[in-house]
Amino acid sequence: MMNTTNNKLSEQDIRKLSIRWMALSQVSWSYNKMMAPGYFAATYPTLKKIYKDDPEGLRESINTSLIFFNSNPHTSHAILGMTIGMEEVKKQEVLETVAGLKTGLMGPFAGIGDSVFGVIIPTIMGSIAAYMAIDGNALGAILWIIANIIVIGVRMKLTLIGYNLGEKIVTMYSDILSKFTNSAMILGLIVVGGLIPTIVRANLNSEIMIGELPIDLQAMADSIMPGLIPVIFIVFGYKMLGMKNMTSTKLIFIIIILGIVLGLTNILV
Amino acid sequence: MMNTTNNKLSEQDIRKLSIRWMALSQVSWSYNKMMAPGYFAATYPTLKKIYKDDPEGLRESINTSLIFFNSNPHTSHAILGMTIGMEEVKKQEVLETVAGLKTGLMGPFAGIGDSVFGVIIPTIMGSIAAYMAIDGNALGAILWIIANIIVIGVRMKLTLIGYNLGEKIVTMYSDILSKFTNSAMILGLIVVGGLIPTIVRANLNSEIMIGELPIDLQAMADSIMPGLIPVIFIVFGYKMLGMKNMTSTKLIFIIIILGIVLGLTNILV
Amino acid sequence: MMNTTNNKLSEQDIRKLSIRWMALSQVSWSYNKMMAPGYFAATYPTLKKIYKDDPEGLRESINTSLIFFNSNPHTSHAILGMTIGMEEVKKQEVLETVAGLKTGLMGPFAGIGDSVFGVIIPTIMGSIAAYMAIDGNALGAILWIIANIIVIGVRMKLTLIGYNLGEKIVTMYSDILSKFTNSAMILGLIVVGGLIPTIVRANLNSEIMIGELPIDLQAMADSIMPGLIPVIFIVFGYKMLGMKNMTSTKLIFIIIILGIVLGLTNILV
Amino acid sequence: MELSIIQILLLSLLGACAILDSLMFQVGFSRCVVIGLIAGLIVGDVTSGLYIGGTLGLLILGVGTYGGASMPDYQSGTIIAVALVATSGGSLDVQTAVALAVPVGLLLLNFDILARYCNSYIVILIEKAVALEKYDLAYKYNLLGFLTWGGSRFIPIFLALLLGNAFIEDALDFLTTNASWLLDGLAIAGGILPVVGICVLLKYLPVKQYYYFAILGFLLVAYLNVPIMGVALFGLVIAVITFNANTNQPASVIGVDVIEEGDYDEYDE
Amino acid sequence: MELSIIQILLLSLLGACAILDSLMFQVGFSRCVVIGLIAGLIVGDVTSGLYIGGTLGLLILGVGTYGGASMPDYQSGTIIAVALVATSGGSLDVQTAVALAVPVGLLLLNFDILARYCNSYIVILIEKAVALEKYDLAYKYNLLGFLTWGGSRFIPIFLALLLGNAFIEDALDFLTTNASWLLDGLAIAGGILPVVGICVLLKYLPVKQYYYFAILGFLLVAYLNVPIMGVALFGLVIAVITFNANTNQPASVIGVDVIEEGDYDEYDE
């Protein structure tokens, strides 16, 4: 049942994959799908190779590549490499695991990446460069550029590490893959549950005036349950998507109108 | 084994149940049993109908109705309806589930009800009414009365929703009722564990003077374990209730004397 | 398979055990093994009696007595008594359970003991004694000594309580001892996980100067994960101990050098 | 001008209606602004009534007797303030009347605690009747609550209006000087009494078998400060997990059919 | 001196490069200090360029667009400030130029939000193409992102430099007066839009079967404020436990072989 992979990927393929991710991960970044189109763009050429004469498999894989994804561009190289490594060995059979792992890992990888590559390195390099620049000395700026080039090398390496790990995981767990998928799903769902009150930003007005009395709507919502408003929006969105001939495109416009109206009526701030 | 219900309750019965709950839920409210006697009073006439010629079943059901219960008067209409709905279908067989669900749901329903009906609605209606009243205008007060009458309608509806849900649950889970009961028990016990440090108010004096040195007894208790004193009282009460010819009535007097003595000796404040 | 114990311990043996623990628990206290050598010294004479003509068992038991142990000297009398009670009945068969329980209980017993015998009793007795002393009156000091002698009696009793409990546990669970051991292991591992960020003190410098800009290294580490540095040291130590011809003695010197170097380079404070 | 005996009776009755309405249908008689309106009608000075009711109403906006904790009785305070303004013939302006209502509210708080204690006696009667299977009698005993709650407002207001203001001050002094130890003691005991109800409930639930779930609930509140609503949601998760585990749909359904539900082809344009 | 059309084009292009580099290879063009250097080269005043770049760089040290939240565009602000100093022929000192850059940065922030909204349209095109299995077309649509992101910086800088400073102030006033409700609305909607992506993801994951794991993740964040990194680690623990439970290596391996791995004889000198 497990179709052995004949079209083995070369290191060259993985390097190209890294470059495409660095180039395309965020160019099509949007509020509703964030890095998902970038994930499709970066992986598509490689997927064409993996699912060479398997159009149905390619379609399923592309659908999985387009599910909601948002993480730190640097650390997510490892996730990219891992999912490609797994699909190369197990093709369609591993798509559910890929969906679970992508969802489960994007949160923590964003946390680590944003701290290391978003705060720590830029703060250290940035402060040196800035102080030198204020004294008219460009050396600091040049040093920073060199550091960033080294970081690009690190990003390439991360994709390879992910790729090898992905291959190892599927081969090691091949007989109990379904059990592994299950656990990946559970990890993914726990993280998505945690993402809801983190990614969705919807703050109620805390000083709505009735007469001269300021009413704190946000405190009232929190007294029922913290994170109540994001949950309401998610349930609303999930129900809408379940309705006949509703698509995510229509839902985007509904939410934009909703945002403007709630802003105008001073309920959301 | 499952005695099919012949004495089906009418909507009229459910409406009467709601009215009795609104009238009697808190008239016999006491520190030791809180809304338990009210729960018995409101459900008794309906239970008489359900257990028409089954005195043993009626006795068991009344005992379950008298277990400790405290929740928000508005939202607890749903709990009331649900337990009646379940007993109507499954009679005695479902009493353990009823005990578990009552205990499990009273806490959260108190939270939601106190926020919505205790804070949010009165704050909004109250501030409008108060500002108008200060300017000598009674319209706000009248509007508030109308709003409260609408809320009474909502409370009636909640009982019906609970009733239907109760029926659906027992019929749906009828074959694995014991498994469902088990989970209800677990939910109940987790919430009771959480209620212990919430409902029991026993604060140690934080400035007992020895010489000129104020000793913070409460901080010392917390350094061993937060919520230590409520746990000690619960273990004490549980052990006492286990002793021969000890009843909850005697325990009430013991605790009142204990309260006064600990107050006089400045240990509790 | 369960070798019935013929060399039953007398109350006299248990009293001697308590006295040895009071005398030797902390005389050989060191940063790397804390009370472990003390545990060996206090239990050794008793173990010689239990494993009279069983050198292999004695060796295994002494190894278990020397695993890392740190708890409050007063409350840990109970742990000492319990492990001896268990080994007396089940000998080698129970050594894993002993390891799990020692590790699982040392944390919480330290918490309770330090609060009761380290803060509460000394604060009350100490303040009375201090105020009297300042007025030139030695009565308070003498009262305190009497109280401490009573506490010594309590410590003796605690060993006995632990001893009886230990015997009861192993006899009661004798058929499912392995299952009990498993749960003891799980309790031990959960507590050890919690001890890592508690016992290991390693704070990064929060004002390392780059130019005039103070960089808060500790905040950066916390942004990746709270407790990151202790975990890094533990992984480092665990890997090192796994290397060929590495012993805990060598590791001690490595860590001392590391501490001095990191201190000098102002990274750790 | 002097209040007629009928006016005093009506105002005292209004006080009784206020407390009973807050326990029963909550139409609005327990809201200061409504009480001010009606009291104003009775004494023939609706504007002052509305003013006093509105001001006091703002003071306790959103404050409620959650968990049965007594709060200052500003409802009766409103009635007495309105009566004082009327009888003062214009010499007492509304602001001072409102200021006067605050200490009166605090004094009357003790009557609220006394009512709750009297109800304990009613509960003893109810439980006795239920034990003797005289359920109808037990049902009727509940109605005694109208007397205890009603009386706890009717009596103090009636006496205050009949014997005039001085009476309130003397009563206040008497209570605070020599009976304060009793009142404090009762308040403290009131905080501990729920222990009785919870212990009876624990006897009812399978605490011997599932004690550790109660400990879990306690830990969530004592160590993690999770509000009851959160504890219940945690409890729900655990209840569902145990339910699945028992109805041998183990948490791990074999991967293959896992995707049925989630299989939503989002791109059907 | 006036900027030549080529210099204006180069500076506008630099702005486009800055945003694209921050989304792609992050070599350093998005860092103010590097932008200041290059802008200085273009206008022939490297020292002021470095000074302005360095000062603005310090302002946003470690600040990043985490989770896609837009931040003030100090990169374009640097370019415009450097151009202003050059064209002011020395009458505008660097400090005021830096002060000027801040409001410009805030104004341009709105262009960042607009770019992200335009990308939503690109995503709609991509998803349509994928539905019609025109994958190559979908891949190419990604490249439109270069226009939206690049234009969001190129156009405002080009117009500002071409039409001079006054243009920026008027544009700022126009937007803040009559279009502010739209901009606020878009910003609010931007915070809610991720709901679409998450709901599509939830449709993909087995939410019907494992909804309670999502609730668990939500509770960890909403009630316990655990950052995503912690949620993922909790998720990992639960995923491993379910994995073990399903591959029938129940968490309880019979004690006997438990010690194999841990069997490290630490004392082999």
Next chain:
Amino acid sequence: MELSIIQILLLSLLGACAILDSLMFQVGFSRCVVIGLIAGLIVGDVTSGLYIGGTLGLLILGVGTYGGASMPDYQSGTIIAVALVATSGGSLDVQTAVALAVPVGLLLLNFDILARYCNSYIVILIEKAVALEKYDLAYKYNLLGFLTWGGSRFIPIFLALLLGNAFIEDALDFLTTNASWLLDGLAIAGGILPVVGICVLLKYLPVKQYYYFAILGFLLVAYLNVPIMGVALFGLVIAVITFNANTNQPASVIGVDVIEEGDYDEYDE
């Protein structure tokens, strides 16, 4: 008046007794107020002794060496202060003597750290002897602790009293100037050394098989700040659940017999 050599010896011995008593029977010799009394007896000025002991005792009320963290040695400080007052022949009043004791206490703190390091060497000897199965020798090595701990107080007090006050100041300066890097380094290393003990313990426990339980314990402390006492209670809950799961009394006992234990008929009057 000059202290005789016997008095100096006695006072130094008192210092040794103080530290040893705090590690052993804790009769009270480690309490400043008791030390002040005895030192006063030795130098013939009990009132000053009591005063100094009482004041210093109040300073460290409830402060203890929890987790082995060294604290200022006010015990030795008391002895030196009492000696100084006696030898000053009345020119040094008790208040300044107390003030003097504080820096002395801080200086001597380093001797406490040194003692703990010397004990590391004793532990190396013990572990070597155990490896060579020379258990009696290992047992005797423990007694060396009397020398390290005793010496860490005897030597500094003896030298201070013999060579007079000046000696302490010079020693203090010498240490703080050129040896401070070593002392800081040792203090830092002291904080990390427990890693060795914990790693050896981890080698002992089934960490390979149950690593995720250690992660759980870590998360409870790192992310949720649960004190060790709470971690152990969480651990107990999980241990009991796994124990039930393994002794195939699954958490779900079929409902029917669930009620046996809880079946308490509360109303047997």
